[in-house]
Amino acid sequence: PVQAAAPGTVTPTHCPYCALQCGMGLARAGEGVKVVERPAFPVNGGALCGKGRTAPAVLSSRVRLTEPLVRSHATGGLVPATWEEALDRVAEGLARTRAAYGADACGVFGGGGLTNEKAYALGKFARVVLGTSQIDYNGRFCMSSAAAAGQRAFGVDRGLPFPLADVARTGCVILVGSNLAETMPPALRYLTEMKDNGGSLIVVDPRRTRTAEQADLHLAPRPGTDLALALGLLHLVVAEGHVDEEYVAARTSGWEEARAAAMAHWPEHVERITGVPVPQLRETVRRFGAAEHAMVLTARGPEQQAKGTDTVGAWINLCLATGRPGRPLSGYGCLTGQGNGQGGREHGQKADQLPGYRKLTDPGARAHVAAVWGVDPESLPGPGRSAYELLDALGGDVRALLLMGSNPVVSAPRAAHVEQRIRSLDFLAVADVVLSETAALADVVLPVTQWAEETGTVTNLEGRVLLRRKAVDPPPGVRSDLDVLHGLADRLGHGKGFPTEPEEVFDELRRASAGGIADYAGITYERLAAGNGEGVFWPCPEGTEGTEGTETAGAAGVPHAGTPRLFLERFATDDGRARFVAVAHRGAAEEPDAEYPVLLTTGRVLAQYQSGAQTRRVAELNAAAPGPFVELHPRLAARVGVADGDPVAVVSRRGRATVPARVTAGIRPDTVFMPFHWPGEGRANVLTHPALDPVSRMPEFKVCAVRLEAPG
Numbered sequence: 001p002v003q004a005a006a007p008g009t010v011t012p013t014h015c016p017y018c019a020l021q022c023g024m025g026l027a028r029a030g031e032g033v034k035v036v037e038r039p040a041f042p043v044n045g046g047a048l049c050g051k052g053r054t055a056p057a058v059l060s061s062r063v064r065l066t067e068p069l070v071r072s073h074a075t076g077g078l079v080p081a082t083w084e085e086a087l088d089r090v091a092e093g094l095a096r097t098r099a100a101y102g103a104d105a106c107g108v109f110g111g112g113g114l115t116n117e118k119a120y121a122l123g124k125f126a127r128v129v130l131g132t133s134q135i136d137y138n139g140r141f142c143m144s145s146a147a148a149a150g151q152r153a154f155g156v157d158r159g160l161p162f163p164l165a166d167v168a169r170t171g172c173v174i175l176v177g178s179n180l181a182e183t184m185p186p187a188l189r190y191l192t193e194m195k196d197n198g199g200s201l202i203v204v205d206p207r208r209t210r211t212a213e214q215a216d217l218h219l220a221p222r223p224g225t226d227l228a229l230a231l232g233l234l235h236l237v238v239a240e241g242h243v244d245e246e247y248v249a250a251r252t253s254g255w256e257e258a259r260a261a262a263m264a265h266w267p268e269h270v271e272r273i274t275g276v277p278v279p280q281l282r283e284t285v286r287r288f289g290a291a292e293h294a295m296v297l298t299a300r301g302p303e304q305q306a307k308g309t310d311t312v313g314a315w316i317n318l319c320l321a322t323g324r325p326g327r328p329l330s331g332y333g334c335l336t337g338q339g340n341g342q343g344g345r346e347h348g349q350k351a352d353q354l355p356g357y358r359k360l361t362d363p364g365a366r367a368h369v370a371a372v373w374g375v376d377p378e379s380l381p382g383p384g385r386s387a388y389e390l391l392d393a394l395g396g397d398v399r400a401l402l403l404m405g406s407n408p409v410v411s412a413p414r415a416a417h418v419e420q421r422i423r424s425l426d427f428l429a430v431a432d433v434v435l436s437e438t439a440a441l442a443d444v445v446l447p448v449t450q451w452a453e454e455t456g457t458v459t460n461l462e463g464r465v466l467l468r469r470k471a472v473d474p475p476p477g478v479r480s481d482l483d484v485l486h487g488l489a490d491r492l493g494h495g496k497g498f499p500t501e502p503e504e505v506f507d508e509l510r511r512a513s514a515g516g517i518a519d520y521a522g523i524t525y526e527r528l529a530a531g532n533g534e535g536v537f538w539p540c541p542e543g544t545e546g547t548e549g550t551e552t553a554g555a556a557g558v559p560h561a562g563t564p565r566l567f568l569e570r571f572a573t574d575d576g577r578a579r580f581v582a583v584a585h586r587g588a589a590e591e592p593d594a595e596y597p598v599l600l601t602t603g604r605v606l607a608q609y610q611s612g613a614q615t616r617r618v619a620e621l622n623a624a625a626p627g628p629f630v631e632l633h634p635r636l637a638a639r640v641g642v643a644d645g646d647p648v649a650v651v652s653r654r655g656r657a658t659v660p661a662r663v664t665a666g667i668r669p670d671t672v673f674m675p676f677h678w679p680g681e682g683r684a685n686v687l688t689h690p691a692l693d694p695v696s697r698m699p700e701f702k703v704c705a706v707r708l709e710a711p712g
């Protein structure tokens with residue numbers, strides 16, 4: 001196995017938080033570690049945001065779980081237990097449920113922060129040990145609609161089909177619904193460099209975010225109308241002669257239908273839907289159409305909608321019509337959010353997938369993976385429910401849940417309802433590093449290791465597979481998730497199939513992924529540890545054969561070098577062509593009305609991360625972002641009768657949150673914004689709408705109707 005660096009040396013590793021997976025060094029400091037720069041890692045060049053810089057604080061035993069907890073039958077509270085007791089209780093809870101109600105009464109819920117090895121082992125555990133179809137993960141809430149749109153258009157979903165460095169060298173970027181100046185600050189340098197080279201940055205966001213402030217052009221559409229916006233832009237691309245006819249004829253299919261759908265969306269009509277003035281639409285098309293190289297990058301804004309797949313599809317259509325995907329320094333990409341958001345969706349913790357990004361319904365995929373697992377393909381369950389549907393079924397036909405690396409009490413839509421469903425379970429086991437709001441409801445809490453205490457791989461938003469190395473021993477009493485799965489599998493009669501060494505799990509994962517879309521077969525720990533640790537891009541098949549359509553296919557006698565750029569020769573569809581999809585605008589699941597007249601959109605702030613389970617335990621981050629708020633325009637504030645700093649109740653059909661008002665002219669007057677990092681009175685997700693995208697099952701986090709009430 002790859003060893004942790006000796007005391008006194010610096011361990012090169014990666015941040016535990018977002019999908020940029022910034023490189024950092026960890027140097028021993030007393031009993032713990034401190035972060036040092038790692039400038040040789042290409043993605044961030046040494047730069048880190050405050051979350052990464054302060055990440056070692058979460059290693060401290062003061063803020064985390066260091067012994068298993070079980071719910072006392074006598075008092076109803078959580079009390080310390082031995083690992084044997086705790087694992088016995090979990091195994092008994094799952095076995096009892098399965099015996100009483102069948103395998104599908106056991107649910108498994110994973111996370112986009114789990115390493116590739118853990119995500120793989122969790123999917124295998126659900127399907128082989130429990131035999132349940134009921135597994136999904138919180139990445140469903142993150143970028144699943146972009147993944148579905150990418151699959152539909154290109155035959156493969158890799159967040160960015162090109163390295164981030166290409167962004168600095170392109171001529172125009174339309175950045176849709178991403179506030180990367182706050183969510184992944186070191187990535188901003190690519191946009192700045194692009195602008196310094198004469199390129200244009202166009203930001204689409206209903207708020208004038210720190211990212212939008214950097215833009216040459218800021219389009220501020222009404223939340224939920226990004227699809228209409230993309231259609232209006234495609235209409236103008238056609239009308240103003242920017243279609244790359246040669247590319248469309250040679251490399252795509254379905255153009256006529258997509259073109260006809262876009263031509264039905266006249267710019268003036270699009271202005272009425274979105275609120276973006278026609279001259280801004282024209283200016284966007286002029287800049288994007290004229291650029292020799294250009295990209296559209298999306299993030300949660302257009303993706304977290306009940307029409308997210310079609311919305312992203314509309315932006316992909318814009319890229320295809322102008323001949324971008326598969327061309328140098330051009331194309332479409334999704335800025336995946338969670339730390340292992342990319343790898344987390346490739347290895348089988350998703351309800352409909354097997355390792356290698358294979359479809360669970362594909363007989364060939366089932367046979368391949370079953371052979372690696374040493375089981376009968378017929379024994380593998382079929383697809384299960386998506387994340388929200390699974391949470392909604394808790395206490396109904398799903399009676400027990402094993403949850404790893406997620407905090408749905410804070411992060412799920414319609415969170416009060418989800419919390420009530422979790423409370424109604426017969427049995428809940430949670431593995432986490434801290435006592436999250438969800439862990440606090442569990443029957444058994446298992447304290448597990450985290451990033452710097454264990455070795456494992458992650459795959460960043462570029463599809464770059466990276467080695468995170470152990471730098472420090474975990475506190476006594478803490479075990480890895482792989483140990484937990486081994487211990488449970490052993491108790492349930494399957495111990496042999498669940499090794500605890502990450503490298504051993506990775507080697508099995510490589511075999512399971514071989515020949516799949518996300519092929520890791522040619523990637524080894526040894527390769528990942530070599531050089532600057534810059535990682536290897538998938539697909540990377542084993543052997544020396546090159547892969548058609550890649551820039552860096554292996555030369556004769558040299559291992560496959562990985563694939564930084566996809567689609568250069570062909571797309572991953574059956575006929576090698578990218579597919580346009582004809583899409584039309586439709587409204588949000590819940591539009592404003594007289595009772596709930598304002599649009600709510602949600603998101604993140606610089607100093608907190610996701611449900612805040614880790615970052616809310618870091619003093620420096622809490623000082624920078626101490627609590628929730630609602631951002632609203634001065635005109636709306638005046639109408640409601642609140643001033644900056646006043647408490648205000650934000651009320652939807654699903655719940656109420658009371659938070660301080662933050663009054664700013666940098667948001668549309670018809671829209672309010674809330675970050676979703678906090679529990680309690682300011683829990684934004686009690687308000688959000690659980691309507692699901694029909695293709696990806698992504699919930700509609702980004703738009704719902706609310707009203708504002710000034711207190712008494």
Ligand code: SF4
Nearest residue numbers: 015017018022049052
């Ligand atoms: Fe960590 Fe993301 Fe910040 Fe980089 S940008 S330091 S990966 S949270």
